[in-house]
Amino acid sequence: MPIPSRPQVVAFDVIETLIALEPLRARFVEAGLPGHLLETWFTRTLRDGMTLSATGDFEPFRPVAENALRAVTRFEVGDAAVAHVLDGFATLPAHPDVEPALRRLADAGVRAMLLTNGARATTLDFVERHSLTDLIERVVTVEEVRRWKPPAVVYEHAASVAGVPADRLALVAAHAWDCHGAKRAGLVTGWVSRLERDYSAIFAPPDARGDDLVEVVDALLAL
Incomplete structure (x- = not known):
């Protein structure tokens, strides 16, 4: 298996990764x-x-x-x-680690985008409400390929939109199944543990992990 490289672009899942459903x-x-x-x-x-x-x-x-x-x-x-x-x-509010993680990527010269099963209008509103427009290059939704994650075509489309090979795009998510789908499509993966606590052994392991998004981003940048 190829050794993962530091990504040129990081795509973040949105629901439960950047925002909590608890409210x-x-x-x-x-x-x-x-x-x-x-x-x-x-x-x-x-x-x-x-x-x-x-x-x-x-x-x-x-x-x-x-x-x-x-x-x-x-x-x-x-x-x-x-x-x-x-x-x-x-x-719905953003988790407190969202802006610092995105800022860390921007300071490192790594582009950020969103990749979500959610609705485009709601996701764009989330970005604007939390003043993240300058930190997020693009919002990609499954509406563009008419498939919900995790089929490979969704992640391949995100890489195409980003203009990078799949292995230079990272997917960061709070769901092991999402990381697994991205990994099988050739992406680098980062998993944040706040939702599931332990990563399911039935899925391909992530390339980076952390208790919050800043830790995950730091681990990706260290690849």
Whole structure:
């Protein structure tokens, strides 16, 4: 296996890597739904999006997430409650290590971009709300290839957009499955442990890891 090199560009996953979903739990409760459904709902959203990709089909993030919420509530939730929960994406904060990690890359002359299953408009709004525009070169969404991560075509498209070979692009994520998909597509990978704590042994190991994004970026820069 080739020895990974310091990347020229770093692409960050967004949902749960740069932003936390925890603030949505209050919206579940406000909508009359059990707060513990947050994790079940998001897992169902990812599963359904990946299933569509596996069968050669595609739907954008919002309708998949809406239908996943209806499914986990046995289709008893109303339209207003669904909208209240999903509209919360426009208010989610960035993790405190996001700006310092991006700044570290910029100071090192390494470009940064985002690669997300999420909606383009919501992601662009996130970048603007947190004054990250000068630190993020491009937002790439799965809408551009009509496949949810982790099929290789998603990561290959990101490398093409960045204008670098796959092995000079790094993917940073809080999900081991995302790192695995990127690794199998030839990317360098970095995993932040804040969500899963331990990296799953069934997936290809990351090239860099850390407890926060700054540690991950420092490890990538040290390659």
